[in-house]
Amino acid sequence: MSRKIIVFDTTLRDGEQVPGAKLNLHQKIEIAQQLKRLHVDIIEAGFPASSLGDFQAVQEIARTVGDSVSITALARAVKNDIDAVYESIKLAQNPLIHIVLGTSNIHVEKKFNRSKEAVLQMGVDAVKYAKTLLPQVQYSTEDASRSDFEYLWSTIEAVVKAGATMINVPDTVGYAVPEEFGELIRKINDRMKNLNDKVILSVHCHNDLGLATANTLQAIKNGAEKVECTINGLGERAGNASLEEVVMGIKVRENYFNCHTEVNTSELLRTSRLVSHLTGLDVQVNKAITGENAFAHSSGIHQDGLLKDKRVYEIMSPEEVGVDSMELILTARSGRHAFKNAVEKMGFDTTDAADFEQLFEKFLTLADAKKEVYDHDVFYLVTSHRNLDASDKHLYELDSFQVVTNDLYPTATVKLVKGTESFKGSAVGDGPIDALYSVIKSLIGLDVQLKDYKINSLSRGKEAVGRVNIRIEYQGKTYSGRAMDTDIIKASGNAFLNGINAALLDAAQE
Secondary structure, three states, X not given: OOEEOEEEEOOOOOHHHOOOOOOOHHHHHHHHHHHHHHOOOEEEOOOHHHOHHHHHHHHXXXXXXXXXXXXXXXXXXXXXXXXXXXXXXXXXXXXXXXXXXXXXXXXHHHHHOOOHHXXXXXXXXXXXXXXXXXXXXXXXXXXXXXXXHHXXXXXXXXXXXXXXXXXXXXXXXXXXXXXXXXXHHHHHHHHHHHHOOOOEEEEEEEOXXXXXXXXXXXXXXXXXXXXEEEHHHOOOOOOXXXXXXXXXXXXXXXXXXXXXXXXXXXXXXXXXHHHHHHHOOOOOOOOOOOOOOOOOOOOHHHHHHHHHOHHHOOOOOHHHHOOOOOOOOEXXXXXXXXXXXXXXXXXXXXXXXXXXXXXXXXXXXXXHHHOOEOHHHHHHHHHHXXXXXXXXXXXXXXXXXXXXXXXOOOEEEEEEEEOOEEEEEEEEOOOHHHHHHHHHHHHHOOOOEEEEEEEEEOOOOOOOOEEEEEEEEEOOEEEEEEEEEOXXXXXXXXXXXXXXXHHHHHHHHO
């Protein structure tokens, strides 16, 4: 009988720890709603003890999507963290407290500066306290792959007896190799079945050696019942196990692994693109499953084989992961019904009539400028529309601008608005974008440094919509900004402002 593998998505917690991938409340909710459509089993919505903003985001996710998806959040093994998790997730129908504490010698000796016995007792006390709040408690043995096995097992045994219902075994620094990690999971699984066969065994793998997916699949083969992953493999340093790779690995090789997930794989590409857009982190073109070239074939030999039978060179169909070759082209004459159909086809909600009307007006403006609107355009139109709450009086908007470029004095003149206030100014720069950014910085009065600037074309033709991704540094933190428009200068200005607004929102929440 095929085992069900529980899929735990930590894009909104571990994935957001990537420098510059900071998401605001609205962006987190948008991703959480898409993860719900993807049918993941558990969403780790954040680290609520870290800031008021993160607490509020976790709480809102629990309220809006926690009716059918289990919601959890991360806590260190201390009472205040556990209380923050409980208060933020308690509105969900199936909330789960997630506690993490290190078990490797280097973590115990260098990070905690305590004895092994004292650290183990910290974990036991944390689990016992969490169990007074909720019945479901996960315990993560941080840096398990570099831990002494008998101490690791002593910790697992103690926290299971204290009431932990899930044990998560992380390869926190991506140190493990598949055979070794698989053997570790096998040994733990054998002992856990004798200790308490109702406790779920989970894994969380990082990609420092490029082995996160391989280690995760090897763990499944050796008894793991739950996997922790992120969309696009986002996460600390080199990232986490990629959800799309793990899920499709299980699906394509179901006979080998003898297990399955309940993930709706046709939503994988849509989810990948949404996360890429909102975080500003591009997916490499040759990325497995969701990269642009994942189903592209340029070799003549490959093309010949595909024309005879797709199975010659494809082990899965593009449609399985949401790659649709059929594209509906919209124009300004398409009307509300056709546009609404295109938006809903991509999985976005259109039940808010007032919001949809605003979105439709933006579509008409885009369609007038671009003539033909493609799926890519619609996708980024919707995500951009829902990117920031324009009613927030703390945020700046680009009202109007003029840029003059030449080889002597490139100049930009800008008018910004913030609530009822307006700001006007001009500046020169090394080029049109530098001039534009210089005047924006002077008007806002923030000392921000541009760290990265990137332009991508999102669709075809000379009226193609361009997307600008930027990264800025402010007070030692990195923030990203994204914007799209047929006018690249305008998109550049809005992207810069979005990055600045993200910094201002972060500062306001501290």
